[in-house]
Amino acid sequence: MGETGSGKSTIVNLICRFYEPTEGQILIDGRDYRERSQLWLQSNLGYVLQSPHLFSGTIRDNIRYGKLDASMEEIEAAARLVNAHDFISKLEKGYDTQVGEGGGRMSTGQKQLISFARAIVADPKLFVFDEATSSVDTETEQVIQNAIQKVLKGRTSFIIAHRLSTIRAADRILVIVDGKVIEEGSHKDLLRKKGYYYRLYTNQFLEEEGARLLNK
Numbered sequence: 001m002g003e004t005g006s007g008k009s010t011i012v013n014l015i016c017r018f019y020e021p022t023e024g025q026i027l028i029d030g031r032d033y034r035e036r037s038q039l040w041l042q043s044n045l046g047y048v049l050q051s052p053h054l055f056s057g058t059i060r061d062n063i064r065y066g067k068l069d070a071s072m073e074e075i076e077a078a079a080r081l082v083n084a085h086d087f088i089s090k091l092e093k094g095y096d097t098q099v100g101e102g103g104g105r106m107s108t109g110q111k112q113l114i115s116f117a118r119a120i121v122a123d124p125k126l127f128v129f130d131e132a133t134s135s136v137d138t139e140t141e142q143v144i145q146n147a148i149q150k151v152l153k154g155r156t157s158f159i160i161a162h163r164l165s166t167i168r169a170a171d172r173i174l175v176i177v178d179g180k181v182i183e184e185g186s187h188k189d190l191l192r193k194k195g196y197y198y199r200l201y202t203n204q205f206l207e208e209e210g211a212r213l214l215n216k
């Protein structure tokens with residue numbers, strides 16, 4: 001977690017090796033990831049980016065890209081797991097819907113759900129999720145949040161999320177300010193520390209409480 005512009009996406013893009021560190025190292029299981037091939041990383045890591053990219057083609061093609069020999073059952077199972085099946089089924093052509101150039105006919109939230117299913121069909125050991133900041137409606141955000149909780153089991157995941165309820169459940173929370181980790185620990189550890197996380201949590205909690213009272 002961290003404010004906008006603090007460097008969260010930059011860090012996960014480094015993990016995905018879209019670019020490599022100019023200083024320091026990224027170790028996976030104790031080994032510099034540059035000692036291994038790009039293919040190795042690709043077959044072990046799944047990601048959902050903040051501005052997800054889709055290829056022109058159908059939703060099915062886009063999910064299958066995660067595992068080229070995936071059957072229709074596997075594709076649908078992945079879509080169900082990430083709560084994408086519901087919205088896909090409601091489309092006139094379902095899984096055969098064309099997503100348009102670069103996914104232009106889909107909303108950001110829908111694109112995230114499709115790339116989420118694509119990542120999951122490949123069953124990666126490492127998983128990266130960079131939640132879209134804007135243009136995702138509250139309902140889709142909730143759908144994505146619930147899906148994230150379901151796929152965490154059995155993998156190491158890096159989740160960039162905006163809701164403290166998602167962040168709170170993490171084993172380790174890293175607080176990023178100006179590209180650096182300034183606090184790290186579990187939700188309880190960080191509350192006890194009464195630092196940056198504590199202040200943010202208290203503020204957001206008060207805001208949410210306030211909104212709830214106003215809606216009554």
Ligand SMILES: Nc1ncnc2c1ncn2[C@@H]1O[C@H](COP(=O)(O)OP(=O)(O)OP(=O)(O)O)[C@@H](O)[C@H]1O
Pocket residue numbers: 002003004005006007008009010011050133
């Ligand atoms: N390709 C780039 N070239 C130069 N600067 C960049 C580039 N991408 C991002 N930055 C800068 O690096 C900093 C960190 O950006 P980053 O996208 O990692 O933030 P973020 O924490 O993901 O923010 P948000 O919560 O809005 O997604 C910002 O100041 C941004 O302007």
Ligand SMILES: [Mg+2]
Pocket residue numbers: 008009010050130
């Ligand atoms: Mg970002």
